[in-house]
Amino acid sequence: xxxTPLLPASGATRVPADAGPRWLNEDEFRAWIGYRxxxxxxxxxxxxxxAADQGLSEPDYDVLxxxxxxxxxxxxxxxxADRMLWSKSRLSHHVTRMQQRGLVTREECQSDGRGAFIxxxxxxxxxxxxxxxxxxxxxxxxxxxxxxxEQVRVLGEITGTVLEHLREHVD
Amino acid sequence: xxxTPLLPASGATRVPADAGPRWLNEDEFRAWIGYRxxxxxxxxxxxxxxAADQGLSEPDYDVLxxxxxxxxxxxxxxxxADRMLWSKSRLSHHVTRMQQRGLVTREECQSDGRGAFIxxxxxxxxxxxxxxxxxxxxxxxxxxxxxxxEQVRVLGEITGTVLEHLREHVD
DNA sequence: ATCTAATTGTTGACATGTCATCATCCTGAC
DNA sequence: GTCAGGATGATGACATGTCAACAATTAGAT
Numbered sequence: 001x002x003x004t005p006l007l008p009a010s011g012a013t014r015v016p017a018d019a020g021p022r023w024l025n026e027d028e029f030r031a032w033i034g035y036r037x038x039x040x041x042x043x044x045x046x047x048x049x050x051a052a053d054q055g056l057s058e059p060d061y062d063v064l065x066x067x068x069x070x071x072x073x074x075x076x077x078x079x080x081a082d083r084m085l086w087s088k089s090r091l092s093h094h095v096t097r098m099q100q101r102g103l104v105t106r107e108e109c110q111s112d113g114r115g116a117f118i119x120x121x122x123x124x125x126x127x128x129x130x131x132x133x134x135x136x137x138x139x140x141x142x143x144x145x146x147x148x149x150e151q152v153r154v155l156g157e158i159t160g161t162v163l164e165h166l167r168e169h170v171d
Numbered sequence: 172x173x174x175t176p177l178l179p180a181s182g183a184t185r186v187p188a189d190a191g192p193r194w195l196n197e198d199e200f201r202a203w204i205g206y207r208x209x210x211x212x213x214x215x216x217x218x219x220x221x222a223a224d225q226g227l228s229e230p231d232y233d234v235l236x237x238x239x240x241x242x243x244x245x246x247x248x249x250x251x252a253d254r255m256l257w258s259k260s261r262l263s264h265h266v267t268r269m270q271q272r273g274l275v276t277r278e279e280c281q282s283d284g285r286g287a288f289i290x291x292x293x294x295x296x297x298x299x300x301x302x303x304x305x306x307x308x309x310x311x312x313x314x315x316x317x318x319x320x321e322q323v324r325v326l327g328e329i330t331g332t333v334l335e336h337l338r339e340h341v342d
Numbered sequence: 343a344t345c346t347a348a349t350t351g352t353t354g355a356c357a358t359g360t361c362a363t364c365a366t367c368c369t370g371a372c
Numbered sequence: 373g374t375c376a377g378g379a380t381g382a383t384g385a386c387a388t389g390t391c392a393a394c395a396a397t398t399a400g401a402t
């Protein structure tokens with residue numbers, strides 16, 4: 001995805017003095033573009049593996065995992081959307097599709113007439129169990145195991161910082 | 172996106188001895204999940220900014236940037252797709268849509284009857300110029316400027332390594 | 343109790359991305 | 373030349389995601 005030399009078209013990505021906005025210097029540019037490209041290729045790779053193994057998409061896998069981590073393998077749609085950082089609309093649509101494949105079910109909520117529980121089915125759990133080892137292996141092979149321990153640590157720091165910032169700064 | 176405790180449902184994300192596949196240890200888990208969450212939130216933020224400023228999506232911006240970096244602001248569709256790491260199909264569809272908005276045009280290729288050049292229009296260039304400063308500012312505010320120089324450097328290393336690996340390992 | 347405001351979840355319209363297929367054209371072996 | 377095989381782009385069918393609107397229900401102030 002994207003080649004995205006941020007702009008100063010034609011390679012002039014470093015700061016043109018202090019005029020106007022601050023473009024990216026060489027290291028910054030490398031990190032930013034690298035991040036974007038890595039994202040594109042890594043996703044593709046992991047998605048292919050998941051699809052080949054169990055016919056799951058990454059979003060499918062995320063939904064299954066999220067449910068498998070929930071108490072009693074069931075959780076309110078809204079709560080689930082929050083945890084996953086998805087919109088309720090997206091999750092509702094996606095659950096509908098996964099429901100048609102027998103991976104999850106809906107149940108109504110007693111305490112709240114509006115509410116809906118999303119429940120992991122046995123088939124869904126079985127599929128997740130079957131998919132997980134290969135997925136983890138792929139994550140290692142194409143990502144985690146390529147880094148030194150130090151790099152893993154730093155990446156954890158970075159994402160922690162950025163996430164904290166983005167969560168405060170909700171606009 | 173995703174909460175994705177990789178699997179060993181309910182938090183047991185560290186290695187259960189050496190049985191079966193190797194799950195992720197604490198640091199690795201932090202890095203992996205952090206990466207995925209950061210991706211989700213950061214994208215959202217940048218996309219919103221781009222949309223608010225100039226009505227562009229991130230893919231739109233990538234296309235414009237890619238063209239603005241090309242010789243004469245024109246390039247063969249195929250070459251462009253390669254550079255962007257997009258499929259030709261995706262690019263063709265997207266160009267069609269951007270063409271309808273006047274941001275790019277198609278021109279036929281003299282030397283190859285099958286070929287098509289994608290060309291950046293004046294309006295496209297103007298839109299990119301208008302969008303870029305805000306985009307770079309957002310990239311800095313929500314990402315680059317949150318890191319130390321050292322962290323930026325390490326991130327550049329990491330993405331370089333992963334990309335090299337993924338490109339060799341094309342499957 | 344009542345009435346407004348907020349929340350929950352679903353839905354339809356639409357933008358985007360993927361895949362497989364197709365018509366067209368080029369290329370290289372013969 | 374010509375013919376098989378590959379490359380180029382376009383396209384239709386379909387999966388996915390976004391956004392705005394909606395019905396149903398709950399919560400909070402009065």
